[in-house]
Amino acid sequence: MTDDTAGAARRGRLSTRETAERLGVKPETVYAYVSRGLLTSRRTPGGRGSTFDPEEVDALVRHGRRGQDPPGADPEATGGAPAVTTGITLIDRDGYYYRGVDPTALARRHGFEEVAEWLWTGTMTPGIRFTAPAEALSAARRAVEALPSHSGPMDRLRVAAVAAAAADPLRFDLSEDTVLATARGLIATLVTSLPPAGPEPADGAGLARRLWSRLSPAPADDASVRALDGALVLLIDHDLAASTLAARVAASARAHPYAVVSSGLGALDGPLHGAAGGLAHRMLTEVLARGSAAAVVADHLRGGRRVPGLGHRLYPGEDPRAQALFGLLEAVPEAAPALEAAREVAATTARHVPLHANVDLALAVLSVSAGMPAEAGETVFSVARTAGWIAHALEEYAERPLRMRPRGQYRGPRPPQPLP
The missing domain is CATH 1.10.580.10 (Citrate Synthase, domain 1)
Known part of the structure; x- marks a missing residue:
């Protein structure tokens, strides 16, 4: 565990790596969610990275499970658009x-x-x-x-x-x-x-x-x-x-x-x-x-x-x-x-x-x-x-x-x- 991760854990917050793992995405995607306003990050004084509110992260996970915004999706690939769950047509x-x-x-x-x-x-x-x-x-x-x-x-x-x-x-x-x-x-x-x-x-x-x-x-x-x-x-x-x-x-x-x-x-x-x-x-x-x-x-x-x-x-x-x-x-x-x-x-x-x-x-x-x-x-x-x-x-x-x-x-x- 890095110093940043340990510090985040002591404060009840998640490090970037932990947030990425919970969402099932890459760390870069976590910062993309921040830029889109889907997550709020906080810098730790003297720390080397950002920390995240676990309740906010869990809410985003639940949001994605309802098919409204896929936590695992690459925002660059989706254009920032919400996921659309459909049972009409499958293309392979x-x-x-x-x-x-x-x-x-x-x-x-x-x-x-x-x-x-x-x-x-x-x-x-x-x-x-x-x-x-x-x-x-x-x-x-x-x-x-x-x-x-x-x-x-x-x-x-x-x-x-x-x-x-x-x-x-x-x-x-x-x-x-x-x-x-x-x-x-x-x-x-x-x-x-x-x-x-x-x-x-x-x-x-x-x-x-x-x-x-x-x-x-x-x-x-x-x-x-x-x-x-x-x-x-x-x-x-x-x-x-x-x-x-x-x-x-x-x-x-x-x-x-x-x-x-x-x-x-x-x-x-x-x-x-x-x-x-x-x-x-x-x-x-x-x-x-x-x-x-x-x-x-x-x-x-x-x-x-x-x-x-x-x-x-x-x-x-x-x-x-x-x-x-x-x-x-x-x-x-x-x-x-x-x-x-x-x-x-x-x-x-x-x-x-x-x-x-x-x-x-x-x-x-x-x-x-x-x-x-x-x-x-x-x-x-x-x-x-x-x-x-x-x-x-x-x-x-x-x-x-x-x-x-x-x-x-x-x-x-x-x-x-x-x-x-």
């Missing part, structure tokens, strides 16, 4: 799982509405259909129709979510049954408020078939709708992506489900998240027009640009969502040229950089082959991810309010400063 090196179940298997056997309902409630309800409440749908359609003619489907989704919220006087009821009813109605409203692009489906059609009619002018054959339905299932959640974190922050402040979804849609609007699908769509269109993946890939590399639709930082190999969606698209004859072009892009790029296809490239195959607009992939992503945002909101509503509150590291001038 080779795949991902919804509540322990492989989503690629779910996509082969169940539709989007069934999987969303199961993810929310734990019960698989075969044949369930989400329907839009009349008042919410009317308000959303009027708002969407008021947009400029050049507005894209993502602009329409964002406006529809806000209009549907304004039409729902019960939106502030955060009881589980009401949130679930809101979620079913909101997802149906988002899809049905989009203007038709092709033949309208029959009454009672599944959500994927309704979405197809809003995105593609082509008639909806069964294989194509199965591919779109599978894409929706595969994209419901992917752990704490930027948009999901934004949704959970809103839920932590007890925002209603419409506002939670609007928060997610706002974060998704960035070019580094949801908009990647549009870039892959345009690239694949160019490959088909020029008849050469090599020429298009070369243009991207020569211009110092990344080739869209390739690589994912969470998967060293191919994105499992892309693999599953490619498999579904193989049953769609019209998708064959785009599917071949996508695989040629991946093979050509892999000669120079070890990258694999991600789900954005697979979505581009779907959108290009069906004559959908460039924003279609982002639209599919948004509709699917709405179900995931609701699942995370349900988890967050059960947590302590306003727990998603990291501390800022102030780097400005120290007060007092003269008035400007």
Whole structure:
């Protein structure tokens, strides 16, 4: 025992080493907690180190066990953000799982509405259909129709979510049954408020078939709708992506489900998240027009640009969502040229950089082959991810309010400063 440790023990306080051991962190991390205001240190007169109040240290340990701020986490790695305990999605090196179940298997056997309902409630309800409440749908359609003619489907989704919220006087009821009813109605409203692009489906059609009619002018054959339905299932959640974190922050402040979804849609609007699908769509269109993946890939590399639709930082190999969606698209004859072009892009790029296809490239195959607009992939992503945002909101509503509150590291001038 060092002199500092012995002295701390005599005074009923903990040395830095003892504090680190009790928290299960490195000594450097203890000082990081001090800088963040999570611990208070005291210098011993004539001593060589800091000492800590054991009650304060134990409180921080308990705080971490509740999943609110991990004592063992590296603040540099977490950005000082609180830990988020979730039971929705697990991602590992080779795949991902919804509540322990492989989503690629779910996509082969169940539709989007069934999987969303199961993810929310734990019960698989075969044949369930989400329907839009009349008042919410009317308000959303009027708002969407008021947009400029050049507005894209993502602009329409964002406006529809806000209009549907304004039409729902019960939106502030955060009881589980009401949130679930809101979620079913909101997802149906988002899809049905989009203007038709092709033949309208029959009454009672599944959500994927309704979405197809809003995105593609082509008639909806069964294989194509199965591919779109599978894409929706595969994209419901992917752990704490930027948009999901934004949704959970809103839920932590007890925002209603419409506002939670609007928060997610706002974060998704960035070019580094949801908009990647549009870039892959345009690239694949160019490959088909020029008849050469090599020429298009070369243009991207020569211009110092990344080739869209390739690589994912969470998967060293191919994105499992892309693999599953490619498999579904193989049953769609019209998708064959785009599917071949996508695989040629991946093979050509892999000669120079070890990258694999991600789900954005697979979505581009779907959108290009069906004559959908460039924003279609982002639209599919948004509709699917709405179900995931609701699942995370349900988890967050059960947590302590306003727990998603990291501390800022102030780097400005120290007060007092003269008035400007």
